[in-house]
Amino acid sequence: MAKLLEVKNLQTQFLTSAGVVRAVDGVSYDVDEGETVALVGESGCGKSVSALSIMRLVAEPAGRIVGGEIVFKGRDLLKLSEEEMRDVRGRDIAMIFQEPMTSLNPVLTIGRQLTEGLEIHLGMGPAAASARAIELLGLVGIPDPARRLAQYPHQFSGGMRQRMMVAMALGCNPALILADEPTTALDVTIQAQVLELLQDLSRRLGVAMLIITHNLGVVARYADRVNVMYAGRIIERGTAAEIYADPRHPYTLGLLRSVPRLDEPIRAKLDPIEGQPPDLSRLPPGCAFAPRCAYRVERCTEVPPLAACGAAGHMSACWVSASLAKEPVA
Amino acid sequence: MTHYILKRFLLMFPTLFGVAVLIFLLLRVVPGDIVEVRFMAQGQYSSEAVMAIERAKLGLDKPLWQQFTTWMWGLLHLDFGVSMWTGAPITEELKLRFELSLQLAIMATVVATLLAIPLGILAAVKQDTWIDYAVRVFSIAGLAMPSFWLGILMILAMLIIFKWLPPMVFTSFWVNPWENLAQLIWPALAVGYRYSAVATRMMRSAMLEVLREDYIRTARAKGLWLKLILSRHALKNAMLPVITVIGLEFAFLMGGLVVTEQVFSLNGLGMLFVEAISHRDYTLTQALVLIVASVFIFVNFATDIAYAWLDPRIRYR
Numbered sequence: 069m070a071k072l073l074e075v076k077n078l079q080t081q082f083l084t085s086a087g088v089v090r091a092v093d094g095v096s097y098d099v100d101e102g103e104t105v106a107l108v109g110e111s112g113c114g115k116s117v118s119a120l121s122i123m124r125l126v127a128e129p130a131g132r133i134v135g136g137e138i139v140f141k142g143r144d145l146l147k148l149s150e151e152e153m154r155d156v157r158g159r160d161i162a163m164i165f166q167e168p169m170t171s172l173n174p175v176l177t178i179g180r181q182l183t184e185g186l187e188i189h190l191g192m193g194p195a196a197a198s199a200r201a202i203e204l205l206g207l208v209g210i211p212d213p214a215r216r217l218a219q220y221p222h223q224f225s226g227g228m229r230q231r232m233m234v235a236m237a238l239g240c241n242p243a244l245i246l247a248d249e250p251t252t253a254l255d256v257t258i259q260a261q262v263l264e265l266l267q268d269l270s271r272r273l274g275v276a277m278l279i280i281t282h283n284l285g286v287v288a289r290y291a292d293r294v295n296v297m298y299a300g301r302i303i304e305r306g307t308a309a310e311i312y313a314d315p316r317h318p319y320t321l322g323l324l325r326s327v328p329r330l331d332e333p334i335r336a337k338l339d340p341i342e343g344q345p346p347d348l349s350r351l352p353p354g355c356a357f358a359p360r361c362a363y364r365v366e367r368c369t370e371v372p373p374l375a376a377c378g379a380a381g382h383m384s385a386c387w388v389s390a391s392l393a394k395e396p397v398a
Numbered sequence: 399m400t401h402y403i404l405k406r407f408l409l410m411f412p413t414l415f416g417v418a419v420l421i422f423l424l425l426r427v428v429p430g431d432i433v434e435v436r437f438m439a440q441g442q443y444s445s446e447a448v449m450a451i452e453r454a455k456l457g458l459d460k461p462l463w464q465q466f467t468t469w470m471w472g473l474l475h476l477d478f479g480v481s482m483w484t485g486a487p488i489t490e491e492l493k494l495r496f497e498l499s500l501q502l503a504i505m506a507t508v509v510a511t512l513l514a515i516p517l518g519i520l521a522a523v524k525q526d527t528w529i530d531y532a533v534r535v536f537s538i539a540g541l542a543m544p545s546f547w548l549g550i551l552m553i554l555a556m557l558i559i560f561k562w563l564p565p566m567v568f569t570s571f572w573v574n575p576w577e578n579l580a581q582l583i584w585p586a587l588a589v590g591y592r593y594s595a596v597a598t599r600m601m602r603s604a605m606l607e608v609l610r611e612d613y614i615r616t617a618r619a620k621g622l623w624l625k626l627i628l629s630r631h632a633l634k635n636a637m638l639p640v641i642t643v644i645g646l647e648f649a650f651l652m653g654g655l656v657v658t659e660q661v662f663s664l665n666g667l668g669m670l671f672v673e674a675i676s677h678r679d680y681t682l683t684q685a686l687v688l689i690v691a692s693v694f695i696f697v698n699f700a701t702d703i704a705y706a707w708l709d710p711r712i713r714y715r
C-alpha cells in the first residue's frame with residue numbers, strides 16, 4: 069500500500085532555561101493508507117511533541133522543529149506556508165487529544181464546535197453542517213444527537229466528550245487521525261469502548277490512524293505496526309505480533325513486563341522498569357536507556373547503538389538485541 | 399437561569415439595608431456633629447443650651463432608632479429628606495449631579511473598555527514584541543499620570559491651540575446633546591484613559607492564559623484561522639475577569655472623581671461627597687453613600703448576569 073505519511077529524521081527541540089530539550093531527536097516512522105500505527109513509550113519521551121510536530125502546532129517560540137521532513141501525500145508539511153498548513157489541519161489530518169475535560173471549549177456548544185470545521189473546510193452552510201454534526205454524533209454512538217447539539221461540554225461525561233472529539237476529528241473525512249493518548253484520562257471500561265469505536269470507525273471509513281499511548285497492552289488489539297519510543301528516539305519498530313512475541317530491545321521488554329496483557333491470564337506481579345527516563349536536555353553519550361538497562365554491556369554507555377533491521381523490517385537499536393531473542397516476555 | 403438571576407436580584411436588598419444601617423451608625427460615631435461644625439465655621443462661641451436647641455431643630459435629640467425609622471420611612475417613599483446644612487431637599491439637589499456623574503462614569507467606562515479590550519488582546523497576541531511593550535508603556539503611563547493633570551493639559555491645549563474652552567455649565571444630554579458632550583468628553587477621555595490601564599493589563603494576562611488552554615490547541619488543530627480563534631474561542635473566556643474589573647471601576651467612578659470634577663469644574667457627586675462629610679451633614683451623606691452603594695451593588699448584579707451569559711457552566715447550575 070502507498071505511504072500516506074513519512075516522518076523522516078524529525079528533530080524538535082525546546083529552548084528552556086535549563087538548556088536545549090531534545091524532545092524529538094531524529095525520529096522516523098511511516099503510516100500507510102488506512103493503517104493503524106502505534107507510537108509507544110513512557111510519559112515524557114516525546115510522543116506528543118512528535119504528533120504536534122506533524123500538525124506544526126509545537127508551542128512557539130520555545131519549541132522549534134529544527135530538522136527532518138514530514139511527507140504527507142507527497143508534500144513536505146514543513147515546507148508549507150501557514151495558510152496551506154491550516155487547510156491540512158482538520159481537513160486532511162485531524163487530532164484527538166488526551167484530556168477530554170479541557171480540550172473542548174467550555175463556553176461554546178457541542179454543535180458550534182462540531183460544525184465550525186465543516187463550515188471552514190467543506191464550505192457547508194449552517195443547516196448542512198448541523199445535519200452532518202447530528203450524523204457524526206450518531207456515528208460515535210451518542211444517543212439523541214439532535215438535542216445534544218445545543219448542549220455544552222460540561223453536560224457531557226468524560227467518555228462522551230472523547231466520543232465528541234472523535235466525531236469532530238472524523239468530520240471532514242480526514243486521511244489520517246493522530247490520537248494522542250485518547251483514552252488515558254478515562255475509566256478503564258470506557259477506555260475499551262472508545263478504543264473499539266476508534267478502531268471500528270477507522271476500519272470502516274478507511275482512515276489511517278497514529279495512536280499514541282504509554283500502555284503497550286492497549287496497542288496489542290488495535291495497531292498493525294508499533295514504534296517504541298525512548299528519550300526522543302524510536303528504539304524498536306515492528307508489527308504488533310513481532311513486538312509482542314519477540315521484543316528485541318530491553319526497554320520494550322521492560323514495557324511488556326510492566327503492563328497487564330490482554331492475551332494472557334492475569335499475572336500476580338507486574339514489573340515496572342527501574343529508574344527514571346533521562347533528562348532530555350542532558351542525554352548521555354551512549355544509549356539513553358543504558359543506565360536503567362539490565363543487559364547493559366560496556367559499549368552501551370559509550371557508543372549509541374545503531375538501528376539494526378532484522379527480518380521483514382523488525383528494527384531495534386540495541387547492542388545486545390541478538391541475545392534478547394531467547395528472553396521470555398513474561 | 400431565572401432562579402439564578404432572581405436570587406442575585408433579591409440578595410441586593412438585604413445588602414443595601416446593611417449599608418444603610420452601617421453608614422447611619424458610622425456617621426454618628428465620628429466625633430463632631432453638624433451643629434458644632436456650623437458654629438465653629440461661624441467662629442462663634444456657643445453654649446450647650448443653644449446647641450441643644452439647634453440639635454432639636456434637626457431632630458438629632460431623638461433616640462437613634464427613631465431617627466433611623468424616620469429616615470427609612472422617607473426612603474420607602476423615595477424621599478431623601480432635606481440637607482441638614484442647607485435645608486434644601488436632597489432629591490432635587492442630587493438629580494442633576496447624579497445624571498452628570500452617571501453619564502461621566504458611563505462615558506469614561508466606554509473609553510476605558512474601547513482602549514483596554516483591543517489593546518489587551520493585541521499585547522497578548524504579540525507577547526514580548528515591541529507592540530506588547532508599547533501597549534504596556536502606554537497603559538502604565540496612564541496609571542502614572544493623574545487624570546486631573548492630564549485634564550489640565552487637555553484644557554490648556556484646547557485654550558492655547560484652539561482658543562476654545564469646553565462649556566462650564568452642565569447641560570443635560572436630553573436638552574442639548576452637543577453642548578453636553580462638548581463638556582463631558584474631555585474628562586471622560588482623561589479618566590477613561592487612566593482607568594483603562596488596569597483593564598488592559600487584565601485583558602492581556604487573561605488572554606495569555608486562555609491562549610495556553612487545551613481547547614485553543616484543539617481549535618488550531620481544526621485549522622481555524624487566528625482571528626476566528628481569538629474572537630470565537632478565546633475572547634469569551636478571557637472576558638470573565640475583565641468584566642469584574644470594568645464593573646468595579648465603573649462603580650468607583652460614580653463617587654470617587656473629586657479632583658477631576660474640580661479641574662473640569664463639574665458639579666458631580668464627588669465634590670458634594672467631600673463637602674457633605676466635612677459638614678457632618680448626616681442626611682446628605684447618608685443619601686450619597688446609599689446612592690453610590692446602590693450603584694456598586696447593582697454593578698455587581700450586572701456582572702453576575704454577564705458571567706452567566708458568557709459562561710454556560712454558571713448558567714446551568
Ligand SMILES: Nc1ncnc2c1ncn2[C@@H]1O[C@H](COP(=O)(O)OP(=O)(O)O)[C@@H](O)[C@H]1O
Pocket residue numbers: 082084089091109110111112113114115116117118127130131348
Ligand atoms: N512547551 C514545552 N516547553 C518545554 N519543554 C517541553 C514542552 N513541551 C514538551 N516539552 C518537553 O518535551 C519532552 C517530551 O514531551 P511530550 O512529547 O509531551 O512527552 P509524551 O511522550 O509524554 O507525550 C518532555 O521532556 C517535556 O519536558
Ligand SMILES: [Mg+2]
Pocket residue numbers: 112115116117248249
Ligand atoms: Mg503526551
